[in-house]
Amino acid sequence: MNEQHDPHGPDERGYFGPYGGRFMPEALIAALDELTTVYEKASVDPEFTGEFQRLLRDYAGRPSLLTEVPRFAEHAGGARVLLKREDLNHTGSHKINNVLGQALLTKRMGKKRVIAETGAGQHGVATATACALMGLDCVVYMGEVDTQRQALNVARMRLLGAEVIPVTSGSRTLKDAINEALRDWVTNVDSTHYLLGTAAGAHPFPVMVRNFHKVIGIEARQQVLDLTGRLPDAVAACVGGGSNAIGIFHGFLDDPGVRLVGLEPGGKGVDSGHHGATLTAGTPGMLHGARSYLLQDEDGQTIEAYSISAGLDYPGVGPEHSYLKDLGRAEYRSVTDAEAMAAMRLLSRTEGIIPAIESSHALAGALELGRELGPEGIVLVNLSGRGDKDMDTANSFFGLVEQGES
């Protein structure tokens, strides 16, 4: 947890190579400085780390399982496919790891109010959960488009006592939810912590969120060794902002033989212009506080992303991914809506596990990687979330329930 001794950075200004930093209003710099200081102290304070570990174990249900999926793997060229089951965490995704860490920090800072953005609602639900647990006021900003396609998660957040504010500006998705949360933060920064849900944004968010999720990769590496006696050939994870991917990748960064593969939302195809494949098709720029790859036009205006998956529908990406891409340490590919939905159905039917559409992008990538690696290959997939929230989308896509049947 102590990034001061972390060879993988970032530097003290929050840079991973040329990416990261703080492209933020001066009004928020004091809060970012305070957060950095409190986080750095907490990360070496046994009282904090002990409480965090206890919550991960007794509340979130860690360690999460590693599940081998042989019937699914028959479609992956016979390679072995192993799933890191973040979907089995409390609240149904990896998001709970980061949220518990930041909620504890919120209490340390003496703040009583938490704001968050959410796309699919997974981070919003996790944040509402941690706030309920710790007695914090919670406001979640969610694009209006997403409140409609993820209505179940809106209901969950409200049941947990959070206020959910639909955002009607811009593309009315995750990007605009972040804009609105930043506007709230700059107005209420004295009382409020912005509990950012991905490993993006201004320093210290990328390193802090990554470190709260590093447990995924640390557990998975040992579990794969225990099960197979060796390291995997490839690790696949979906990338929107990139928090689950950076969390699992970090367990393997120092294993040069392990390929790290991020799967971006290809939407209707990268060539169609309707996608969210930031690292595949973007260029470096600043959005939401950090320099990183970005979908932007030649004037530097953000291009709206598109994905069937609300959680990946974001035109930016965490700065560490940009650095790993440029270094060549990680590779990034895109998966279309149709490929992701096919993988979702395949895992459901072959293994009895219904994955989130976000995670289904990683599964589609694993099918491809398995076919490239052949029968000797081992692919580890971060199954970052469960698919219950996606039943409306799956129903429209597959026509699961006939009209008048329900």
Next chain:
Amino acid sequence: MSLAELFTATREQGRAALVGYLPAGYPTAAGSKSMLRAMVDGGCDLVEVGVPYSDPVMDGPTIQAAATQALEAGFRLRDVFEVVESISSAGGRAVVMTYWNPVNRYGVDAYARDLAAAGGLGIITPDLIPDEADEWLAASTEHGLDRIFLVAPSSTEERIARTAKASSGFLYATSVMGVTGARDVVSSAAPELVRRVRAHTDLPVGVGLGVRNGAQAAELAAFADAVIVGSAFVSKVAEGEQAVADLAAELAQGVRGAAAVA
């Protein structure tokens, strides 16, 4: 006339400068030129030409809507130089206020070069802090532009000192914690912030966020070197050039210490 000369003049006259903001391309490309001209004619000592941006996180609903309208009407980044040129060639003074990504994308040095060529005097950078501004520090020096950074009530003494040191022309003090938008009451944090800034620098201090009428302008002019008005001008655009000029005239009286009675 440079910003330094402007503030020397207003200080000699014992008054604050009036600074008005309007996004380029709002309501249209041509319309923004005539509206900005009306602001200058009405009494703005300096205009801030805003660059419409897709993700204006420091702006409230009024300026967000104006930026969206300008972008939907086809605003292109290079249009801002034409707008600046139309002001400077008519004897007005203009700086650009912009989020940083469009400048970064254009090329920081090229942007500075083209702005200087259009007669622009500097750039106000709401989401660029001096810590991240090495390229801009070099380009602004190279092309003779002023660098107007922001300070906020939450800024520490150390950060105010650092920001003042990196700035030229004037310092922009955000008088409240929050986004842009006209407010009924001018923040009580403003005088305290200006006092803190003056302990670190002799640079003129402009105060913005929330001013909408002559009385508020007069209140701020009592302790600030410049009164900055944005959303109120943007709102007036719908009523036409004369209304914009009238608002400028009312505010211009305000910064001279005489609150206009509407």
